[in-house]
Amino acid sequence: MGEAGVTEEFFARRAAARARLDEIDPHKTPGGVAADPQRKDWFEAVYRLAEGDAAGVPWAHLAPHPLLADWLATRRLDGLRALDIGCGLGDNAEALAAAGARVTAFDLVEEAVAWARRRFPQSAVDYRAADLFAAPEVWRSGFDLVHECYTLQALPDTLLDAAAQALAGLVAPGGTLLVIARARDEGQEVGGPPWPLPPSRMEALAVGGLRCETLEDIPATNAMVRHWRAAFRRDG
Ligand SMILES: C[S@@+](CC[C@H](N)C(=O)[O-])C[C@H]1O[C@@H](n2cnc3c(N)ncnc32)[C@H](O)[C@@H]1O
Structure with missing residues (x-):
């Protein structure tokens, strides 16, 4: 997917992605910390599930901080x-x-x-x-x-x-x-x-x-x- 830039719609989709990712975050899931203490599997999942759409990456701003x-x-x-x-x-x-x-x-x-x-x-x-x-x-x-x-x-x-x-x-x-x-x-x-x-x-x-x-x-x-x-x- 190309980069359309950061719009309100981008932030809304990003927030929705964050909510979905929270559901599989080991540190928000009972018993998950022991399974993935460094959150490595979760970070991998973030980029994989985004499928090339930056709005799927909760920290993406498409600009320097x-x-x-x-x-x-x-x-x-x-x-x-x-x-x-x-x-x-x-x-x-x-x-x-x-x-x-x-x-x-x-x-x-x-x-x-x-x-x-x-x-x-x-x-x-x-x-x-x-x-x-x-x-x-x-x-x-x-x-x-x-x-x-x-x-x-x-x-x-x-x-x-x-x-x-x-x-x-x-x-x-x-x-x-x-x-x-x-x-x-x-x-x-x-x-x-x-x-x-x-x-x-x-x-x-x-x-x-x-x-x-x-x-x-x-x-x-x-x-x-x-x-x-x-x-x-x-x-x-
Ligand atoms: C919250 S994001 C911040 C990304 C970027 N620095 C920014 O400001 O937009 C944290 C990043 O650190 C990476 N990360 C997590 N653990 C790491 C590790 N042990 N070594 C290198 N990168 C790591 C994640 O994959 C993720 O891309």
Whole structure:
């Protein structure tokens, strides 16, 4: 199916797809967590069941995240090595490339990677299938900018310490980890997934030689719920 752009009708179909996908989400299904603790089968199912219609992918906006676009608006990344985590349909990776970075982007799901390649056939982005928890050894300390948007909040809390270590291990000396996620207060109950992150989870990303440089608490607007945008730096 071609891309007609994001309309109200697109969002309505996307919401309907989300409701159907919630019904098979292991973390919303009794007994499902043990069967699929990392939600891998579910992520695979999302892209498979979408059958090429982006409205079937609950996080598809067909545009870079506005907080990434805003961050890039005042920067050039010429020649920097950038890595986009859990790249989905590729819009954030393409924005990083448009800012001048040499971008690698990966997703757990082969179909997501294939779909991103189909959407951007002329792209300079190197799209790969890979698992954050078993990333290729050659990526270790290999990126000046590691960008993560919405993958952490899609993972159960039990995986977040390992995810933080995995992210830190990808940042080169002198490099930056940029994280965009939905936010919640400490101790605030949420029905996930996704699970908006509390402050302690953002602070806990400062591991493996990373220190928090900025932690922006971005209040909700009519267009967007409350978010974090945080930058962590590894001293060079
Ligand atoms: C909520 S989506 C966000 C996609 C994209 N970053 C965005 O902002 O639109 C999370 C993505 O992470 C991928 N993912 C989940 N677990 C992963 C893992 N262990 N390694 C790599 N990607 C993963 C999923 O397949 C999915 O595409």
